[in-house]
Amino acid sequence: MTCGCRDQRAEIGDLGHLLVLAKSPECQHIIQSIIDHLPCGVTLFDQNLEMIACNGLFRRLLDFPATLFEGSLPSMKSLALFNAQRGEYGPGDPAELAGQVVQRAMAMKPHQFERIRPDGTILEISGQPLPSGGFITLYTDITERREAEETLRDKEGLLRLIFDNSSVAIFTIDSSGRIGAANQRMAEMFMMPLESLIGMEYVDLVDPGEQEAARKNMADHLIQDRPNVNLERHYWRSNGTAFWGQLTASHMPAYKDGHAGLVCVVSDITERKIAEQHLAERSHELEVLNLELTKAVEALAASNAELVAAREELEHLARHDTLTGAWSRSRIEESVRQEMLRNSRYGHPVSLIFIDLDHFKRINDGYGHAVGDEVLKSFCDIAQKCMRSTDLLGRWGGEEFVIVTPNSGLMIAILLAERIRKAVMAYDFPVAGHITASFGVAEYRENETWESWLCRSDAALYAAKEGGRNRVITDACEADEADEAELLDLSFLRLVWRSTYESGLAAIDAQHRNLFEHANNLLTSVIGERPKDEVLPQIESLVMDLLEHFRDEEAAFRSIGYPGADEHAQIHQGLIDRAGELVENFASGELALGDLFNFLAYDVVAKHMLSEDRKFFGHLQAVRDTAV
Incomplete structure (x- = not known):
């Protein structure tokens, strides 16, 4: 903390009569008012070391209690003793320490020293003797000033440490373009003694080809307060070598003698430039x-x-078959095994149609193999037009073909075979004229081998050829399937009711015959490809009659105590649920009529009535025999 007290010390010597004035009552008030407004502590002692005057700042700086100043002002001796007792002068005997202070005061010599008080406050104490005896002392708190000076020294030391140990060259340029200061790294970078660098022109360090540009750029920067310069320079060393440097220069408005200067930093980027070039x-x-x-x-x-x-x-x-474009035999077998796996996992039906062109040898012998090849290709075109997108046509060998019908039961496969048979019979083949084909149809049985399934379809084809050719024959190797086969009169393609299907309950048998008739009407619509709005009422009527029949049938077998009543009713419910789902899909266009017909006519009317219902018929006959 600074004050103007030092400027007053020279004037104090001219105050020869200050003690006289201070003791004068009329002047004492004026003197007290003056020293109370000074920015430092002030004390005035006479030649006997008795205090004549002091200001409040003195008492505050030395932290004197008010009791020392009650009644009259304290003497130098009493103040020194008080300070010694509270440790103001450090360790030791208080009386002895106080005596030393008084002895120095009695010497009446100008003095100036600093004292660090116990609380850390630093006081600058300046004493000046008066010509007429006594002395005046000024007390200034310089704690902040000393702390600032210490901080400044620390910063200067840190800056010097950074400056001297920096990894980049740091230097200044004065208004004449000469180097004013430089660090050791610059001397190392330019391979010159530091003292040789000081005072030399900066541009002498630049590549001769760039010196004029560097001089102009530096002059412009010195004249104007431009933003920092950041550029690359090619520098020369004293030994003739060169290096690339990254120059950063900042403007200093008042560097030396009020003139502008530059502070510059150069980092060696030679390796980076070489790397960039590489x-x-x-x-x-x-x-x-x-x-x-x-x-x-x-x-x-x-x-x-x-x-x-x-x-x-x-x-x-x-x-593919190279002649007809149909699937090859190996591809058909691959597809068949996939469908067999799908059947075992999800229960999806799949059927196989085995086809043979009738009397094909006569065509080859009579017209030549080229005509025979055209017949084979034309047959494939006809079959493809009749098939669905999911059906697969393959050439098995010679004039034999196989069609795999995924997700299709026996009825759908028969309808497809019949459609192809009629289309082939109606087609007029070039040169060969009209020809016919025979068809054998077999539905895949659960857990059956491919060889067995193929053998059954082949046997059906053989039966068709033996029966006069140009016909569709289904496989019927098991007793229950024989009855199902009898349902189809292939000449008229209708379900035929036989007396062996009767249960003995007139109402139930009448409903069964009615459902057969429904199925035949629906079959006619399928074959005739009737529009949906005409077929849908037929389907709805069939489903309604089916619901009524299931209800009456369940009442009948419960009345006679049929043990499989609950299981049979569950089968009914499953068929009804599936029928409702398929009818809805058909109405929305998501299901073909042929697929719906296969379920209603084949799975429900034919299969269910001739398999599950016959279990019920057997129990009914046993009840009748017992009654007799």
Whole structure:
């Protein structure tokens, strides 16, 4: 903390009569008012070391209690003793320490010293003797000033440490363009003694080819308060070598003698520039390589496209018959095994149609193999037009073909076979004229082998050929399937009611015959490809009659105590639920009429009545026999 007290010390010597004035009552008030407004503590002692005057700042700076000043002002001796007792002068005997202070005061010599009080406050104490005896003392709190000076010294030391140990060159340039100060790193970087650098022109360190540009840029920067300069320079060393430096320069408005200057930092970026050059060269090499690689990739892509096309062609040849375009035998077998697996997992039905063109040898012998080949291709076209998108046509060998019908029971497969048979019979083949085909149909049985299934369809085809050709025959190797086969009169393609289907309950048998008739009407619509709005009422009528029949049938077998009543009722409910779902899908266009017919006519009317219902019929007959 600074004050103007020091400027007053020279004037104090001229105050020869200050003690006289201070003792004068009329002047004492004026003196007290003056010292109370001074920015430092003030005491005035006479030649006997008795205090004549002091201000309040003195008492506050030395933390004197008010009791010391009650009644009259204390003497130097009493103040010194008080300070010694409270440790103001450090360790030791208080009386002895106080005596030393008084002895120094009695010497009446000018003095100035600093004292650190116990609380850390630093006081600058300045005493001046008066010509007429006595002395005046000024007390100034310089704690903040000393702390600022210490901080400044620390910062200066830190800056000097950074300056001297920096990894970059740091230097200043004065208004004439000469180096004013520089650190050791600059001497190392330019390979020159530090004393040689001081005072030399900065541009002498720059590549001769860039010196004029550097001089102009530096002059502009010195004249104007421009933003920091940040650029790359090519520098020369004293030994003739060169290096690249990254220069950063900042403007200093008042550097020396009020003139502007620059503070500059240079970092050696030679390795970076070399790396950038190598990178540019490598980048160019990579661009060339990339261009060559792109061409190679394009060539490989073209070659790969050819290989893919060739592979696809080979796969096509492996999966398709080269003459007709139908699936190959191996592809059909692969598809069949997938459908067999789907049947075992989800219960989806699947049927097989085995086809043989009638008297095909006569065509080859009579017209030649070229005409025979055209007949085979035309037959495949006819069959494809009759088939659904999910059906698969394959050439089995010679004039034999196989059709796999996924998700289709026996009735759907029979309808498809009949449709193809009629289309082939109606077609006028070029040169060969009209020909016919025979068909054998078999539905896959649960857990059956492919060989067994194929054998059954082949046996049905053989039966069709033995029966006069140009017909569709289904396989019927088991007793229950024989009865189902009898349902189909292939000449008229209708379900035929037989007396062996009767249960003995007139109402139930009448309902069964009615359902057969419903199925035949629906079959006629399927074959005739009637529109949906005409067929839908038929379907709804069939489902309503089916509901009524199931209800009456359940009442009948419960009345006679049929043990399978609950299980049979559950089967009924499952069929009704499935029928409702399929009818809804048909109405929305998601299901073909043929698929719906297969379920209603074949699964419900034919299969259920001739398998599950016969269990009930047997129990009814047993009840009658017991009654007799």
